[in-house]
Amino acid sequence: xxxxxxxxxxxxxxxxxxxxxxxxxxRRYGFNSVKRGCDTGCCGLCxxxxxxxxxxxxxxxxxxxxxxxxxxxEGLQEEATDFAKVLVKEGAEQCGFCxxxxxxxxxxxxxxxxxxxxxxxxxxxxxxxxxxxxxxxQLRAVKKYxxxx
Amino acid sequence: xxxVNQSITKIDGMDIATGKPVYTDDLVNVKALVVKILRSPHxxxxxxxxxxxxxxxxxxxACVLTHQDVPNQRFTMAGQSYPEPSPYDRLVLDEYVRYVGxxxxxxxxxDERTAIxxxxxxxxxxxxxxxxxxxEEAIGHPSVIHPEENLEVNFDIGMKREKNIAATVLIENGDxxxxxxxxxxxxxxxxxxxxxxHGMMETQRAFTYLDxxxxxxxxxxxxxxxxxxxxxxNALEIPKSKVRVIKPKIGGGFGGKQNASVEVFPAIVTLKTxxxxxxxxxxxxxxxxxxxxxxxxxxxxxxxxxEGNIKAVDMEALSDTGAYGEHASTVxxxxxxxxxxxxxxxKAVRYSGExxxxxxxxxxxxxGYGVTQGIFALESAINQLADQLxxxxxxxxxxxxxxxxxxxxxxxxxxxxxxxxxxxxxxxRCIEKGKELIGWKEKYPSQRVSDTKVxxxxxxxxxQGSGIAGIDTAAVTIKLNDDGLYSLLIGATEMGMxxxxxxxxxxxxxxxxxxxxxxxHGIDTDLSPxxxxxxxxxxxxxxxxxxxxxxxxxxxxxxxxxxxxxGVPLKGLRFKGDTIGVIxxxxxxxxxxxIAADVGAGExxxxxxxxxxxxxxxxxxxxxxxxxxxxxxxxxxxxxxxxDYVAVIDCGTVINPNLAxxxxxxxxVQGIGMAMYEDVLYDKAGRMMTNSFMQYKxxxxxxxxxxxxxxxxxxxxxxxxxAKSIGEVVINTPPPAIAHAVFNATGVYVRNLxxxxxxxVKGMMESSK
Numbered sequence: 001x002x003x004x005x006x007x008x009x010x011x012x013x014x015x016x017x018x019x020x021x022x023x024x025x026x027r028r029y030g031f032n033s034v035k036r037g038c039d040t041g042c043c044g045l046c047x048x049x050x051x052x053x054x055x056x057x058x059x060x061x062x063x064x065x066x067x068x069x070x071x072x073x074e075g076l077q078e079e080a081t082d083f084a085k086v087l088v089k090e091g092a093e094q095c096g097f098c099x100x101x102x103x104x105x106x107x108x109x110x111x112x113x114x115x116x117x118x119x120x121x122x123x124x125x126x127x128x129x130x131x132x133x134x135x136x137x138q139l140r141a142v143k144k145y146x147x148x149x
Numbered sequence: 150x151x152x153v154n155q156s157i158t159k160i161d162g163m164d165i166a167t168g169k170p171v172y173t174d175d176l177v178n179v180k181a182l183v184v185k186i187l188r189s190p191h192x193x194x195x196x197x198x199x200x201x202x203x204x205x206x207x208x209x210x211a212c213v214l215t216h217q218d219v220p221n222q223r224f225t226m227a228g229q230s231y232p233e234p235s236p237y238d239r240l241v242l243d244e245y246v247r248y249v250g251x252x253x254x255x256x257x258x259x260d261e262r263t264a265i266x267x268x269x270x271x272x273x274x275x276x277x278x279x280x281x282x283x284x285e286e287a288i289g290h291p292s293v294i295h296p297e298e299n300l301e302v303n304f305d306i307g308m309k310r311e312k313n314i315a316a317t318v319l320i321e322n323g324d325x326x327x328x329x330x331x332x333x334x335x336x337x338x339x340x341x342x343x344x345x346x347h348g349m350m351e352t353q354r355a356f357t358y359l360d361x362x363x364x365x366x367x368x369x370x371x372x373x374x375x376x377x378x379x380x381x382x383n384a385l386e387i388p389k390s391k392v393r394v395i396k397p398k399i400g401g402g403f404g405g406k407q408n409a410s411v412e413v414f415p416a417i418v419t420l421k422t423x424x425x426x427x428x429x430x431x432x433x434x435x436x437x438x439x440x441x442x443x444x445x446x447x448x449x450x451x452x453x454x455x456e457g458n459i460k461a462v463d464m465e466a467l468s469d470t471g472a473y474g475e476h477a478s479t480v481x482x483x484x485x486x487x488x489x490x491x492x493x494x495x496k497a498v499r500y501s502g503e504x505x506x507x508x509x510x511x512x513x514x515x516x517g518y519g520v521t522q523g524i525f526a527l528e529s530a531i532n533q534l535a536d537q538l539x540x541x542x543x544x545x546x547x548x549x550x551x552x553x554x555x556x557x558x559x560x561x562x563x564x565x566x567x568x569x570x571x572x573x574x575x576x577x578r579c580i581e582k583g584k585e586l587i588g589w590k591e592k593y594p595s596q597r598v599s600d601t602k603v604x605x606x607x608x609x610x611x612x613q614g615s616g617i618a619g620i621d622t623a624a625v626t627i628k629l630n631d632d633g634l635y636s637l638l639i640g641a642t643e644m645g646m647x648x649x650x651x652x653x654x655x656x657x658x659x660x661x662x663x664x665x666x667x668x669x670h671g672i673d674t675d676l677s678p679x680x681x682x683x684x685x686x687x688x689x690x691x692x693x694x695x696x697x698x699x700x701x702x703x704x705x706x707x708x709x710x711x712x713x714x715x716g717v718p719l720k721g722l723r724f725k726g727d728t729i730g731v732i733x734x735x736x737x738x739x740x741x742x743x744i745a746a747d748v749g750a751g752e753x754x755x756x757x758x759x760x761x762x763x764x765x766x767x768x769x770x771x772x773x774x775x776x777x778x779x780x781x782x783x784x785x786x787x788x789x790x791x792x793d794y795v796a797v798i799d800c801g802t803v804i805n806p807n808l809a810x811x812x813x814x815x816x817x818v819q820g821i822g823m824a825m826y827e828d829v830l831y832d833k834a835g836r837m838m839t840n841s842f843m844q845y846k847x848x849x850x851x852x853x854x855x856x857x858x859x860x861x862x863x864x865x866x867x868x869x870x871x872a873k874s875i876g877e878v879v880i881n882t883p884p885p886a887i888a889h890a891v892f893n894a895t896g897v898y899v900r901n902l903x904x905x906x907x908x909x910v911k912g913m914m915e916s917s918k
Binding site: 017027032033035037038039040042043045072073074077080081084085087088089090091092093094095096097098099100103122123125126128129130131132133134135136137139 | 156158159161162163164165166167168169170171172174175262347348349350351352398399400401403431432433644645646647805807808810811812814815816817818819841842843847848849850851853856
């Protein structure tokens with residue numbers, strides 16, 4: 001069936017299956033930054049924004065995105081680059097496969113939380129798994145980026 | 150050193166961080182057939198009949214393959230140098246299925262939906278056989294898991310197929326009977342380590358196509374591109390010259406991509422249909438149908454005197470290799486080879502064991518590669534010895550451990566009658582520093598913090614290797630381009646740890662010029678120089694040495710070129726990176742650009758400048774770690790909170806402190822996962838219960854508190870700039886150190902990983918009886 005969505009500020013008509021998840025549809029339409037890490041909403045790799053809210057695209061049916069606004073990291077390259085610079089400077093970028101979903105969550109957190117504590121940051125990001133870094137380097141980078149001392 | 154030992158940022162960091170399309174599935178830019186696998190619902194069965202006619206006729210299906218359609222050529226998926234020590238016990242598809250999830254049929258269709266629908270149309274009749282699910286019952290079980298006659302081994306690994314024994318190992322030195330007789334103190338315990346999953350974020354995947362000249366091209370997320378070429382060619386009975394393997398960026402490996410788990414499936418589809426094909430494992434397949442760490446049972450017998458001098462170390466292992474023997478003999482052996490040399494005062498050491506077949510998902514390589522298992526057993530026993538002697542466990546270790554300059558007959562590089570020498574080791578200093586960082590003096594063994602809570606500390610030490618001595622080989626080529634830039638061609642696989650970056654650092658240091666002068670290419674077996682692959686902690690040490698050789702070779706060639714250009718003999722010249730100048734004539738020099746331009750002119754009279762270097766070590770110098778855990782245990786519930794983990798590392802020269810630190814933190818967390826949370830579990834029928842991240846618990850952000858990583862660099866004379874490895878050693882200490890801390894808190898020694906609250910509470914209840 002056809003759905004109309006706004007992806008990264010552009011109107012798009014997508015042909016999607018009735019039982020297709022958004023992650024599959026977005027990848028099929030060339031939004032390759034969206035990664036799939038599990039099928040159970042556990043790892044956060046597929047995080048995108050629907051109407052500016054971080055959402056797991058592996059657990060969201062594509063049809064439900066009809067007439068909604070979708071944002072992927074392709075649409076936030078400038079902001080993503082700002083954070084990525086901090087992350088890479090910390091050396092906390094390893095395989096990078098979890099990064100797009102992780103950064104989408106961080107950029108949403110930045111909008112949502114004012115002066116968060118370390119504990120609040122960890123809580124916000126807990127749904128984003130990473131098997132390479134052990135999280136601490138990422139936390140050091142996030143704290144620098146968020147201005148948390 | 151200007152570039153080595155600096156925290157240079159990862160050269161590919163920004164691309165991968167900002168979501169650029171760089172991984173295998175991002176690069177499939179043609180309409181490829183989607184490959185799906187029909188898998189066995191039974192732990193052990195023989196296929197009586199299989200009807201695929203209906204599935205084949207479904208519109209959109211390109212091919213359906215069964216065991217009748219594949220070569221009868223057994224092979225191993227293990228990515229090891231040829232001849233592989235792993236048995237050739239697999240077929241692409243077999244008439245026997247040996248675990249729940251084993252491959253039964255390959256389906257390729259225009260899209261995933263069609264492939265899955267076709268899969269459901271396949272009718273299989275099985276003769277169900279009695280499975281072997283408990284690895285302690287495997288030897289001599291009435292069910293023989295590999296009854297086939299054409300199973301092959303490349304050399305004697307002690308396989309006894311009819312008894313379900315895949316491999317046998319025996320390492321010994323000294324008179325064990327005598328040493329035990331002279332040991333008034335004996336510790337004898339049995340330890341169990343569980344299967345652990347790799348849980349890398351990008352699951353296994355590959356994309357195949359025929360190029361314009363009909364060669365099979367495989368784009369795959371692998372640690373072992375050169376081995377994949379050989380494995381696929383052998384398995385599908387095609388010449389190696391007809392196979393090309395390309396490795397783009399990969400989303401983590403941890404040893405899970407040291408097996409060629411998926412490549413043969415799309416490859417055979419492409420060969421049969423002539424069409425591009427891709428396979429993407431979902432998380433269930435990644436956790437349930439690839440490989441895990443070998444679960445082991447290890448019995449340790451230690452002999453010592455009352456002063457804590459260790460006289461005898463005797464270890465006996467049983468390793469569960471699952472349905473296929475990938476890495477069976479080597480993981481089993483490494484658990485002994487890289488633990489026994491630690492305590493050099495022992496008069497006799499022995500390690501023996503068997504790896505057995507069972508009807509479970511095969512085991513394979515996983516970071517630590519057997520040392521993780523062996524160290525849990527040995528270090529737990531050492532801690533128990535200290536407790537028995539009423540001695541500080543750090544002191545017991547300081548008394549007995551191997552030191553720089555000493556020799557040991559089990560160390561890599563040893564020959565008969567000529568024990569290997571340890572050229573670099575700061576383990577004693579690592580222990581000292583670790584004790585300070587964790588506050589050992591104040592905290593050991595425990596402190597009561599409330600009526601129900603106790604805090605305690607524990608420790609463990611470990612070693613690993615740097616590449617496989619006598620086997621691992623790396624070749625590197627550096628090319629001077631016409632624009633004065635260097636191309637660094639390497640065959641080692643970057644999988645996220647930063648190897649491309651540190652290898653470039655070494656090239657830049659040797660060629661005395663900035664990192665920005667280098668272009669690094671990902672692996673393409675048609676173009677890249679040979680490298681055995683990224684495993685066995687080999688990249689820094691083995692490939693690093695090759696980088697230096699290649700850079701020196703090119704430097705020599707540029708000097709000769711400059712000599713001709715300047716009309717000055719070599720000894721009158723000095724290499725200065727961006728220029729080569731004449732000693733004592735500061736204004737007389739040629740720049741890199743001028744040299745590049747000069748070799749590009751002259752109509753074939755000039756030699757294009759390329760440096761090459763190959764390295765294969767006859768030693769595998771061990772890195773060392775002293776690890777310290779601080780835990781808080783709730784005495785009512787057994788809940789364990791890991792308060793702090795300190796690891797002090799001797800990896801020789803630290804090539805890139807930032808990247809080494811992250812590598813260490815990541816490995817420690819993976820070790821903490823194994824110690825406390827992760828467990829591959831099966832039900833009574835042999836079905837895996839932990840094949841999603843809902844059931845298989847890798848640590849999340851809230852599971853990790855403080856981790857402190859520090860370095861005590863040594864200088865390894867055979868290493869590049871004095872470096873040793875770091876990739877694997879970092880995973881080994883958490884299980885024994887946390888078990889020790891929990892013991893100090895509760896008096897309960899958990900000898901069966903993972904250390905769960907349940908086991909702690911049960912232990913406390915039993916001891917209070």
